[in-house]
Every structure is written in structure tokens, then in C-alpha cells.
Amino acid sequence: MTVTTDLVSYEDALASYDPVMGLEVHVELGTKTKMFCGCSTALGAEPNTQTCPTCLGMPGSLPVMNRTGVESAIKIGLALNCEIAEWCRFARKNYFYPDMPKNFQTSQYDEPIAFNGYLDVQLEDGEVFRVEIERAHMEEDTGKSTHVGGATGRIHGASHSLLDYNRAGIPLIEIVTKPIVGAGERAPEVAKAYVAELRELIKALGVSEARMEMGQMRCDVNLSLRPNGTEKFGTRSETKNVNSLRSVERAARFEIQRHAAVLSSGETIVQETRHFHEDTGSTTSGRVKEEAEDYRYFPEPDLVPVAPAREWVEELRAGLPELPRVRRNRLREEWGISAHDMQSILNAGAIGAIAATIDAGADSTAARKWWMGELARHANESGRAIDELPITPEQVARVAALVSAGDLNDKLARQVIVGVLAGEGTPDEVVEKRGLKVVSDEGALTTAVEEAIAGNPAIADKIRGGKVAAAGALVGAVMKATRGQADAARVKELILEKLGVEG
Numbered sequence: 027m028t029v030t031t032d033l034v035s036y037e038d039a040l041a042s043y044d045p046v047m048g049l050e051v052h053v054e055l056g057t058k059t060k061m062f063c064g065c066s067t068a069l070g071a072e073p074n075t076q077t078c079p080t081c082l083g084m085p086g087s088l089p090v091m092n093r094t095g096v097e098s099a100i101k102i103g104l105a106l107n108c109e110i111a112e113w114c115r116f117a118r119k120n121y122f123y124p125d126m127p128k129n130f131q132t133s134q135y136d137e138p139i140a141f142n143g144y145l146d147v148q149l150e151d152g153e154v155f156r157v158e159i160e161r162a163h164m165e166e167d168t169g170k171s172t173h174v175g176g177a178t179g180r181i182h183g184a185s186h187s188l189l190d191y192n193r194a195g196i197p198l199i200e201i202v203t204k205p206i207v208g209a210g211e212r213a214p215e216v217a218k219a220y221v222a223e224l225r226e227l228i229k230a231l232g233v234s235e236a237r238m239e240m241g242q243m244r245c246d247v248n249l250s251l252r253p254n255g256t257e258k259f260g261t262r263s264e265t266k267n268v269n270s271l272r273s274v275e276r277a278a279r280f281e282i283q284r285h286a287a288v289l290s291s292g293e294t295i296v297q298e299t300r301h302f303h304e305d306t307g308s309t310t311s312g313r314v315k316e317e318a319e320d321y322r323y324f325p326e327p328d329l330v331p332v333a334p335a336r337e338w339v340e341e342l343r344a345g346l347p348e349l350p351r352v353r354r355n356r357l358r359e360e361w362g363i364s365a366h367d368m369q370s371i372l373n374a375g376a377i378g379a380i381a382a383t384i385d386a387g388a389d390s391t392a393a394r395k396w397w398m399g400e401l402a403r404h405a406n407e408s409g410r411a412i413d414e415l416p417i418t419p420e421q422v423a424r425v426a427a428l429v430s431a432g433d434l435n436d437k438l439a440r441q442v443i444v445g446v447l448a449g450e451g452t453p454d455e456v457v458e459k460r461g462l463k464v465v466s467d468e469g470a471l472t473t474a475v476e477e478a479i480a481g482n483p484a485i486a487d488k489i490r491g492g493k494v495a496a497a498g499a500l501v502g503a504v505m506k507a508t509r510g511q512a513d514a515a516r517v518k519e520l521i522l523e524k525l526g527v528e529g
């Protein structure tokens with residue numbers, strides 16, 4: 027596909043225009059069963075094996091609300107500082123699409139369960155930006171279509187389509203921001219930071235794993251520009267289903283550049299949905315946007331209204347976990363690290379693992395060192411999330427304990443970690459099997475030192491003559507002879523002692 031889109035440079039766009047954004051995030055809840063029936067939500071099942079008359083929209087079937095789904099929605103609302111509706115209803119959003127067997131989506135329209143909140147997000151330089159939340163409402167997911175026979179997997183050019191309704195009816199929460207203004211050139215960064223923070227929050231609440239790469243969380247990026255210094259919002263475009271943090275940022279940035287090109291050439295922006303393309307970082311036109319009235323929303327007659335008792339809401343509020351930003355700031359203080367270091371830990375996805383390693387007895391410096399060094403490297407190389415490596419925080423804490431007891435030096439500890447990752451057993455088992463203890467037996471060390479001195483008389487003379495730095499070469503020789511298993515600091519002491527030199 028070759029679509030040429032005129033762009034102006036990002037700097038030029040911002041010199042003339044002020045971006046306004048709106049982010050709509052869909053989160054698939056991790057309930058065991060669907061929102062309105064008892065079908066399983068487990069991933070990976072054979073197509074159409076997790077369906078029933080209700081989620082297939084058969085005549086006469088009736089929906090029943092999933093209590094855990096409602097509870098999760100309230101928790102999300104509370105964590106986003108929202109008001110929780112005393113009484114609200116579901117609505118039917120009517121449209122036809124093959125992936126939606128009922129011919130309407132059960133959603134909420136003008137009566138969302140949660141509304142009027144905010145989420146504070148921290149930008150990379152530490153600045154806190156408040157994103158206001160319009161509402162969080164409950165709805166259900168659609169099925170999944172697979173278009174077969176074409177080159178692109180899109181419906182265009184396909185010979186036929188396959189439909190899997192296993193996903194139809196899985197509970198979704200849609201979280202919609204108020205227009206985000208005042209971010210200026212940082213708008214794309216704010217968008218990314220907001221989605222990242224929301225994802226952490228959802229995970230901390232335990233209501234979804236919120237894995238964007240699995241489609242459990244996806245974001246629509248609404249964007250418009252207005253001339254600098256003016257108030258009235260411009261016409262927006264809506265880039266649908268952006269499914270990674272990086273793409274959210276890129277999509278916002280691209281749309282800023284594209285809108286600026288259109289507007290500065292005197293043309294107008296069409297209100298439409300757009301698709302984001304990971305490969306090029308660009309967006310292309312989707313469909314012209316429907317108006318709300320096209321959907322003929324009306325209250326769902328087959329479901330009772332939702333009127334969560336205040337006591338229940340307060341109980342849920344009291345049970346909220348420590349929220350990610352609060353926890354992050356607390357840990358940053360406890361660990362005594364800079365905002366920048368904390369940011370690297372967050373980017374690496376290592377905060378949970380480090381905290382758990384400290385809980386298992388390691389000191390914070392050692393825990394950070396192993397996770398952000400050796401283990402981050404392994405995660406990178408194997409393309410895995412750091413917390414999915416086959417080593418537990420307890421095992422990392424054990425390695426750190428062996429180092430601080432002097433049983434391992436860093437080099438040996440790295441080998442132990444490699445062994446654990448390779449499935450050779452616990453750290454102690456790897457030490458045993460690979461024979462990785464530091465040689466601290468003074469007799470053996472002394473012999474190795476004497477041999478190194480005897481084998482390198484010229485260097486030994488230099489050291490005797492006061493060139494202490496030359497001891498490095500002898501330390502190297504001893505380390506080699508002991509296959510890296512000697513305590514290097516002790517070896518150096520012994521060498522200087524033998525040669526009668528003060529260290």
C-alpha cells in the first residue's frame with residue numbers, strides 16, 4: 027500500500043498549533059466467565075467452543091450480569107478518583123457486524139458506572155501531569171473475524187472470512203479521558219505515560235493482566251489541533267486500536283504532523299477513524315465517523331439496573347491496594363535512588379522483581395544490580411519479559427547472599443545465574459554441580475600466589491621496587507590458575523604481603 031501523506035515537521039506543527047487529545051482505553055477484564063453468561067473467557071480454546079445461546083444472541087436467551095465484572099469496574103472507577111453511580115443501566119448500541127451476533131453491543135451510554143475522575147501521570151523528567159477522566163463504563167467484547175485468502179489479512183481481497191465467537195461477551199471496561207489540553211509538545215509523551223500508568227494501575231488492582239500485545243488493553247487516540255492562542259477545539263481524528271505504548275506515542279505524533287499539514291494548506295480535517303501502521307509509524311483513513319444517534323441507543327430491557335450499595339462501594343475503596351505511583355515513590359525513597367534510575371527500572375519492567383528480591387532478604391543495591399544487569403540482559407536476548415525469566419526473586423536473593431558471605435564473587439555469581447536460567451536447579455545446586463565456590467582456603471591460595479610470583483620474576487621485581495599497580499598482572503595469573511574462583515581482593519593482599527610491599 028502506498029499512501030503518501032503530507033507532513034510538516036513536528037517543530038513547525040507545534041510552532042503554529044496546539045494539540046488537544048482524547049484517549050479511549052479498552053480493558054478486557056480477567057473474570058473467569060463472560061459478562062452476561064457463564065461461558066469461559068480462557069484464551070487459546072478451539073474457535074466457538076466457549077459460546078452459548080446468550081452470547082450467540084439466540085432468540086429467547088437472557089443475559090445475567092457478572093458480579094465480578096461490576097466489582098472490577100467499580101474498583102477501576104475508585105482507583106481513578108471517579109464518582110460511582112448510585113444507579114445506572116446498560117444500553118443497547120445497535121449496529122450490524124458479523125463479529126457481533128446479537129446485532130447490538132450491550133454497553134453503557136449516558137449512565138456510566140464511574141465518572142468525573144483523574145489520573146496523575148509522571149513524565150520522564152519527573153513532572154506530574156493530571157489527566158482528567160470523563161467516564162469509565164462497562165461493555166462487552168465482540169467476536170473475532172479472520173479474513174482468509176487475501177494477501178494482507180484484511181477484508182479487502184479476501185475470499186472468505188472465519189468467525190470465532192469465543193471472545194464475544196467478554197467484559198470490557200472503556201475508560202475515556204476528558205479532552206487533554208495544555209500538554210503542548212509533550213502531548214505524545216503524555217499519551218504514552220497515561221496509558222502506561224493506567225496499565226500499571228489495572229495490574230495492581232488485579233482486574234486484568236492488561237497485556238497490550240495480547241489485545242487485553244488497546245487505545246484509541248483522538249487528536250485535533252487548534253491555532254495557538256485560540257480556544258475552540260478543531261475537528262478530531264480517531265486512530266483506533268493502537269496496541270503498544272510506543273505506538274500510542276507515535277500515532278499521536280504522526281497525527282499532529284498530518285493535521286498541521288492539512289490545516290496549514292487551508293484544507294479541513296475530516297472527522298474519521300484511522301488505522302495505525304506499526305511498520306511505517308503512519309496512519310491511514312478508516313471510515314467516516316458515525317454519530318451517536320446512528321446507533322439508536324436505548325436502555326437494555328433484559329438487564330436490571332446497577333445500583334451498587336454505598337457500603338459495598340466503601341468496602342471496595344477500603345480494599346484498594348497501594349496505587350502504583352504511591353508505591354513507586356515510596357520504593358524510590360526506601361532504595362535511595364534518583365527518579366531517572368527508577369524510570370529505567372520501570373522501563374525494564376523490573377520493579378516487582380526487585381521489590382520481591384529485597385523482601386526475600388537481599389539488600390537493595392544487590393537486588394537492583396542483578397535484575398538491571400545480568401537478568402535484564404538475558405530478558406533482552408531471549409525476548410522475554412524480565413518477570414517471566416525462569417528464576418525467582420528468592421533465588422536471586424540467595425545468589426546475593428552467597429556473594430555477601432564471600433562464597434561467590436560477581437563473576438561466579440553470574441555463572442550461577444546462567445545455570446539457574448538454564449534449568450540446572452537452585453543456586454545452591456548449580457554451585458555444587460558446577461563447582462563454583464570461591465577458593466578461600468588460604469593454603470591453596472598461598473600456593474597459587476607463590477607459583478605466580480615464581481613464574482613472573484620480572485613483574486615481581488617491579489612490585490618490590492614499589493610499582494604496586496603491576497600486581498594486577500599477578501592477580502590475573504592467580505585468577506586464571508584458580509579458574510576465576512579466587513577472591514581477587516584477598517589474592518592481591520597475599521601478593522603484596524609475600525613481596526613485602528605495603529598495599
Ligand code: ADP
Binds near residue numbers: 047049050259260261
Ligand atoms: P466517540 O465515542 O465518538 O469517540 P467519545 O466522547 O466517547 O466519542 O470520545 C471522544 C474522545 O475524544 C474523548 O476522550 C474526548 O475527550 C476526546 N475529544 C472530544 N473532542 C475532541 C477534539 N475536538 N479534539 C480532541 N479530542 C477530543
Ligand code: MG
Binds near residue numbers: 050246264
Ligand atoms: Mg471513540
Ligand code: ZN
Binds near residue numbers: 060063076079080082
Ligand atoms: Zn455464553
